[in-house]
Amino acid sequence: DAGITQSPRHKVTETGTPVTLRCHQTENHRYMYWYRQDPGHGLRLIHYSYGVKDTDKGEVSDGYSVSRSKTEDFLLTLESATSSQTSVYFCAISRQGLNNEQFFGPGTRLTVL
């Protein structure tokens, strides 16, 4: 198994509070991604990173920010959580671009009340 961990695995929070999810890899892979999974939508890209301090937006980036200060860590922050951000969040890593599969972390289930 690829060495990817996510923390926390479960979180319940209230509307308006800040939340940070952490993705940690031990594979030294260049690319890291944050997706969210909602019923009927598959997985949708929030943000991605192609190197330390190099990040960009995905399809559903509104309300989220990311940071990558080290190769191994990719943080996803909800500055002010809303109920629409209740979801399962997956981190993924990839060694390099087009022809490489992505390996996924175990997911974080976030509930915003």
Added chain:
Amino acid sequence: AQKITQTQPGMFVQEKEAVTLDCTYDTSDPSYGLFWYKQPSSGEMIFLIYQGSYDQQNATEGRYSLNFQKARKSANLVISASQLGDSAMYFCAMSSNSGYALNFGKGTSLLVTP
């Protein structure tokens, strides 16, 4: 824009039978990758198989094969000799230009019956 379509929300198959899960895609890029992932009820995403757009032969991985028809823009997953443990959600995905992130279809739920 890229798009992945999985038209079968749910499928049933009997144990030991083969099953085909459909996936069509739309892209104007000449170079792309196609992937299938399995998500069991426990929630993890498991990589199954990959097909590159320039690959001449269909990809195979054990009981999984990818029926790649480039002209028809389809990348169907074939599971041979189904097992009860194959019951899961299956997602088709395509690599995109956004840092090679994956665009996912909405998934097909497969139930294998005894």
